[in-house]
Amino acid sequence: MECIVTGKPKPKVLWTKDGSPVVISGNISIAGESNLQFSSVKVSDAGLYTCEANSNINKVTATAKLNVECK
DSSP, X not given: OOOOOOOSSOOXXXXXXXXXXXXXXXXXXXXXXXXXXXXXXXXXXXXXXXXXXXXXSOEEEEEEEEOOOOO
């Protein structure tokens, strides 16, 4: 999931899933400065993800829903 942020100073990025901070684990990592990357997706990864960019001046959020289906 891509979260593009700009600003001076560069905003800090926080990812949450269903309102709780995303736990960086074996299959979830931060790529670059702010992109959430899944090496493999599990059913338990489904949920509402929010990227929060926070600077001293402003706070902006964007959300995306991840659905995972097994066949």
